Amino acid sequence: MVDFLPSRNARFTIPNCLLSHSEVDQIRKSKEIDESLSREKTFAEKKVILLLGAGESGKSTFLKQMRIIHGQDFDQRAKEEFRDTIYSNVIKGIRVLVDAREKLHIPWGDPDNLVHGETVMAFDTSSSMMAKGMVETKVFMNFLPSIRALWQDSGIQNAYDRRREFQLGEPVKYFLDNVDKLGELDYLPTQKDILLARKPTKGIYEYDFETENVPFKMVDLGGQRSERKRWFECFYGITSILFLVSSSEYDQVLMEDRQTNRLSESLNIFETIVNHRVFADVSIILFLNKTDLLEEKVEKVSIKDYFPEFTGDPHKLLDVQTFLVECFRNKCQAHWRELPYHHFTTAINTENIRLVFRDVKDTILYDNLNSYHHCIGY
Template identity: 75%
Template sequence: MRISCRPRSALSGCFPAASHSSGEAEQQPASPSEIDKSPQAGRRYVKRLVKILLLGLAGERASPPLLKQDLRSNPGQDWTARSREEFRRHGIYSNVIKGVRVLVDAREKLHIPWGDPANQSNGDKVMAFDTRAVTVVQGMVETNVFLDYLPAIRALWADSGIQHAYDRRREFQLGESVKYFLDNLDKLGEQDYLPSQQDILLARRPTKGIHEYDFEIKNVPFKMVDVGGQRSERKRWFECFDSVTSILFLVSSSEFDQVLMEDRQTNRLTESLNIFETIVNNRVFSNVSIILFLNKTDLLEEKVQKVSIKDYFPEFEGDPHCLTDVQKFLVDCFRTKRRDQQQKPLYHHFTTAINTENIRLVFRDVKDTILHDNLKQLMLQ
C-alpha cells in the first residue's frame, strides 16, 4: 500500500505540500504536473480513483484513531520518534490541560464544592493558562510548560470535587481519553517521555479544514477526505461532495446520554442521526456506498451496565442493559433514516479504535467492500 497525507486549504482550493517524517509517507502519487504531461494517464487515474469521504459528528475528532491505526499498522510502518514527540506536545499535553480546564469549569457551573478549598488556587492557575502564549503555538504545549502546570493538575485530579464533576461528565463535553492520561500523570511527567502507540491512539487533535490521504490498494488509487465535524466546520462539507465513491460515517456508540459541546443541550446521538439523515438522503449520494462506524464499543459495553438508553430514547424496546439489544437499536435508528431503502446497502461495523486487531479486521472488510462495490466500474474503465 502506498500512503501519503496532505492538508487541503478549504478556502483557496490549493494543495500545499506537507512535510513528512521518515516512515510516514513512503511514496507520493503522481503529481498534477506529471499528470499534465500525460493527459491520458491522468484521465485513467481520475476514472479509477476511489474517493472516500469521512464524515460524522466530531466534537474533538482529529484524524480519527481508527484512521491513524489503519495508516500506521501496516508492516514496516511505525510511529517515528519525531512524530511521537509531536503527539506528546500537540495531542497529549494539550489534551490534559484542556481536560482539567473543562473539569474545573464544570465543577463551578455544577456548584460542586472543592474537596480541599486550597485547590481553588490550583484551579485558578489552570484556568489562567494562556493558549495564545508564545510557548503555545498551534495547540502545541512545550514540555517545560506542561511540567510547570503538572503539580497543580495532579492536585486537582486528586480533589473529590473534581472527581465528582468527572462522575457527572455526561452533563458536559469531556474527551473520553482525559481520565486515561490523568491516571498516568507520573509517566507523562518524565523528562524523556515519548507516547506509546496506545497513547497516540487516545490523543485527540481537532480537525480543522479539509485533509486528504492518498494511498493505493491492489493498484487502485484511493483518496480519503477528512473534514471537521463541529457545526462550524460542516459548511465546508459540500466542497468535498464531488465524485464521492464511498462515505465512512463515524458515530460514537456510547454517547446516547451526552450533549454537544456547542450548546450543552442537544443529545449527541440525536445530532448524529440528524446529520446522517441529511447525508444519506442527498441525491448526490444515491449510488454511493455508505459504511457506518459505530465506535467506542468498549465504552458502550461499560455504559449499558449503568445507564439505561430508554431514559434518553423512550422508543427503545428490549433490555437496556443488554449490549446486543442496544447495538441493534442503534443500527436500526440509522437505517430507518434512509427514505429510499432501494439504495445500496448500509454497511455497519462496531469498532474499538484503540484495539489494533479489531481495527485491522474492520478495515480489511471495509477495503474489500469498497473494492467489490466499485469493481464493475473499475473494470469498465
C-alpha cells in the same frame, strides 16, 4: 494535385471484405484486449474514501490507524507534536474539571487544593501554541504538581463522575491516570497515546496508501458544525463514504449549542447524506464507533431516558446496538438506496480496525467492480 498524407494518429476502418478471416479475428481479439485494459485501468484508479460524521465520532483516530496499519509509523517530529497536543489535552481537561466542580457545587476533598485550582485556571489560554492545541514541555512541567494534586482530589473525582453534565474530552482520564509518565523528561507518546490525543480537525486531511496493488485516498473532514460546509468541496469523484458515529453519546449534548443530543445530531447528518442524489452510486458504510465506551455506559445509563421509543433491555449491549442500527437504517428513505453495511468499531483498537477495514476494503472493491460490470452491460 496535392497529396494529403494522413496524420500519425489518424485511424482508418478497413472493410472486412478486404481482410482474411484470421485478420478479422486478430482485430477482434485486439479490440477485446484494449477494452479489457481500459476497464482494468479504470478499476485500478485511486479509490477515494470520505470519512464523515459529527465531531468526536473518531474520524481522525481512524485515519491515524490507517497510517499505523499500512506501515507509516510516526517519526520523532510527529511524536513531539503529539506530545505537545497531549499536554494541551491534559491542561484543558483539568481546567474543565476544576470549573465543573465549582459550578456543580462539589466541595474540595482537600481545601488546600483550592490554590492548585487557581493555578491551573490562571493558565494563559490565549497563547499562540494553545490556539494550535499545543503546549510546550517546559510550560507543562510548571503545572504538573498542581495537575497531579488536583486529579487525586475527591472533589475533582466527583466532578468527573458527573461528566455527562458538561463537556469533557474522553481521553482526559487516561492521560491524567498516566500523568507521571507524561512528566518524564524524555517522554514521547506511544501509539496508544497518539491514538487518544485529541485535536479537532480543521480543514481537510488526506492520507494515500496502497493495499493489494489497489491505491486508496482517505479524506478526513472536520465534523464540527463550523467545518461541515467544507464537505461539499469533496462530494464528487468519491468511491465510498465511511460514516462514523460515537455510539456511546446517546446521553450527551453537542459542544456547539449544549442542547442538541449528540446521537440525534448524527442521525440528522446521516439522513442528509444517505438520501442525497449525488451519492446515488456511492457505497455508504456505517461505523458505530466507541463500542468499548458503549459497553461501559449501558451498565449505568438507560438509553430509554433519552430515546423513549427504545423497547429492549437498556442494560443489554446487544439490545442497544440493535436499536442504534435500526435508527440509522430508518433514515434511508430514498427508493434507490440500499441499506448501508454497518460495523461496530473501537477506533483506538488497532487490531479491531485492521479486521474491519479488511472487510470494508473488500466491500468497496466488490461494489466498485459490480458498478463497472453494470456500466459495460455484464
